[in-house]
Amino acid sequence: MMVEKDSCMYCGCCASVCPFNAVIVTDYDVQVTDACTDCKTCVKACPMGAIQ
Amino acid sequence: MHRLQDLRQSLPHGGDPVRECDILVVGAGPAGSMAAFTAAPHCDVVVLEKRAHIGVPKQCAEGTSEGLFEKLNIPLNPTWISRKIEFARLISPSRITVDLKDERVKQLKFGYVLERKKFDKGLAELAARKGAEFHLRTQYQGLKREDNHVVVKARQFNEDLTFKAKIVIAADGLMSRVAKDLGIDSTTNLRHLESCCQYEMTGIDRESCIELYFGNEIAPKGYAWIFPKEGDVANVGIGILPTRAEYPAKYYLDKFVNWLGLSGEIVEVNAGGVPVSGPLDQTYDDNLLIAGDAAHMANPISGGGIHTAMLSGKYAGDTARKAVETQSLDKKTLSEYETLWKADFGRELDMSLKGRFILEEFTDEDFDATAQWMNEKGVGQLGAVDLVKFALKRHPTFAVKFASFLTS
The missing domain is CATH 3.30.9.10 (D-Amino Acid Oxidase, subunit A, domain 2)
Incomplete structure (x- = not known):
C-alpha cells in the first residue's frame, strides 16, 4: 500500500483495521511494514482517501 | 520525566535503566488519565503518551453528558x-x-x-497532581511478560526507554497495539x-x-x-x-x-x-486491563465515547490499585474490572449495537417517516410500545427487529 503523506492526518484508522498489524502510525509518521499483503482494507477505512 | 533522569544518573556507568512501577498506563486520553488519577494516590503510576501535546489533535465532536462529572466526582x-x-x-x-x-x-x-485540548490536558494535570509520572512524545514499541511483570519498551524523542510494570492499562485508543501484543485481538473489523x-x-x-x-x-x-x-x-x-x-x-x-x-x-x-462494534469480548488478562476506545467502548449509535472512556478508566484504576495492593495480578482478580464496567454501561452498549443494526437498514423514506411521526406524536410522549406500533405499520420485518431490540 502507498500512503500519500501529504493527505494523511495520522488518525490511525488504517492501523486499527489492518488484519496484519502492518501499519504503524506515530505522532507525525505512518509506516507500512513488510507484513502488508495489499489487502486494501485500509484504503476503505481512510477518511481522507489518502491510501492507494 | 525527572524520575527517570535521576535513575539514569544514579547508575555507575550510564547503563540502560529500567523504570520499575506498579501500573503503566499507555495513552493519556480520558481513559488513561482517569485510570492514572484514580490509582496514583495509592500506587506508583507511569503514563506514556505518544504525542507531544495531550488532547491534540482532537479526534472527536467533543459532546458529552452533563451528569458524568458528578458521577465521577471530578471537579468540572x-x-x-x-x-x-x-x-x-x-x-x-x-x-x-x-x-x-x-x-x-x-x-x-x-x-x-x-474543548478537548483543555479537557484532556486538564485531566492529565489532575492525575499528575495525584502523583502520576507522565512521559510525553513517548511512543510505545513493544512488550513482553517476565516474572509476573510486563516489560515495556518505548521511544522518547531519540532515546530508548524500558519500563517494568505489575499491571499495564491499555488506553492507547482505536489503534491499540498494547492489547494485541498481550494476545487480545483488538483489530477493528x-x-x-x-x-x-x-x-x-x-x-x-x-x-x-x-x-x-x-x-x-x-x-x-x-x-x-x-x-x-x-x-x-x-x-x-x-x-x-x-x-x-x-x-x-x-x-x-x-x-x-x-x-x-x-x-x-x-x-x-x-x-x-x-x-462501533460494541466492547471487546474480553477487556482484561493477566497483568492487563483495556479501557476506552482501545476496548471499543464507544456507543455504537452515537459514537460517543468520552463517558465510557472516563468510567472504564476509573474502574481500571480502581481494579489495578487493588490488585497491586493484594499482589494478585492474575486475570481472575482483574476480571473484577469487567464486572464493574458492565454493571455500569454494558447494557447501554449492547442495546445501542442492536439499535445500530436496525438504523443501518433505514432507507431515506424511513428516516423522513420517522421524523414526521415523532413530530405528530410529540417527542416527549413516545414510549417503547409506540415505537413498536409505528414500526409495525412501517415494515413488519423491521418491526420484529425493533421489538427484539426494545425487549432485550
Whole structure:
C-alpha cells in the first residue's frame, strides 16, 4: 500500500483495521511494514482517501 | 520525566535503566488519565503518551453528558466547556426537523460540547497532581511478560526507554497495539469502523443545540453533525461506514458543507475513527486491563465515547490499585474490572449495537417517516410500545427487529 503523506492526518484508522498489524502510525509518521499483503482494507477505512 | 533522569544518573556507568512501577498506563486520553488519577494516590503510576501535546489533535465532536462529572466526582473546570447544550435536533433527509427539547426529553440532560485540548490536558494535570509520572512524545514499541511483570519498551524523542510494570492499562485508543501484543485481538473489523472527518468552522450561528443529520446520501450508515462551540464556531463533521459507502468521509463532509451552504472558514481539520462494534469480548488478562476506545467502548449509535472512556478508566484504576495492593495480578482478580464496567454501561452498549443494526437498514423514506411521526406524536410522549406500533405499520420485518431490540 502507498500512503500519500501529504493527505494523511495520522488518525490511525488504517492501523486499527489492518488484519496484519502492518501499519504503524506515530505522532507525525505512518509506516507500512513488510507484513502488508495489499489487502486494501485500509484504503476503505481512510477518511481522507489518502491510501492507494 | 525527572524520575527517570535521576535513575539514569544514579547508575555507575550510564547503563540502560529500567523504570520499575506498579501500573503503566499507555495513552493519556480520558481513559488513561482517569485510570492514572484514580490509582496514583495509592500506587506508583507511569503514563506514556505518544504525542507531544495531550488532547491534540482532537479526534472527536467533543459532546458529552452533563451528569458524568458528578458521577465521577471530578471537579468540572469551566474552561473545559466550550458550550452548554440545551437540546438536540434530528434532521431527516428531506429536512424534517425534530427538536428533542420538551420536559420529558430534557431529562436526558444533553450536556456539553467540550474543548478537548483543555479537557484532556486538564485531566492529565489532575492525575499528575495525584502523583502520576507522565512521559510525553513517548511512543510505545513493544512488550513482553517476565516474572509476573510486563516489560515495556518505548521511544522518547531519540532515546530508548524500558519500563517494568505489575499491571499495564491499555488506553492507547482505536489503534491499540498494547492489547494485541498481550494476545487480545483488538483489530477493528472494517464493518465496525465509523470513518470520520470534521471541520471546526467559523460563521455558524446556532442555538445551543446539537444537530444530527441522517440519510444515506448525506452520511451512508452514519450521520453528519453540527456541534456548536463558543461564539460562532462549531464542529461540523461526518461519520460513515466504509463498507457501505462509495467514497471517503472527507468527500461526504465537503458535500454536506456545500449542501447546507456553510460559508464560514475552516479553522481546524480533524480525522479519526470510532469503533462501533460494541466492547471487546474480553477487556482484561493477566497483568492487563483495556479501557476506552482501545476496548471499543464507544456507543455504537452515537459514537460517543468520552463517558465510557472516563468510567472504564476509573474502574481500571480502581481494579489495578487493588490488585497491586493484594499482589494478585492474575486475570481472575482483574476480571473484577469487567464486572464493574458492565454493571455500569454494558447494557447501554449492547442495546445501542442492536439499535445500530436496525438504523443501518433505514432507507431515506424511513428516516423522513420517522421524523414526521415523532413530530405528530410529540417527542416527549413516545414510549417503547409506540415505537413498536409505528414500526409495525412501517415494515413488519423491521418491526420484529425493533421489538427484539426494545425487549432485550
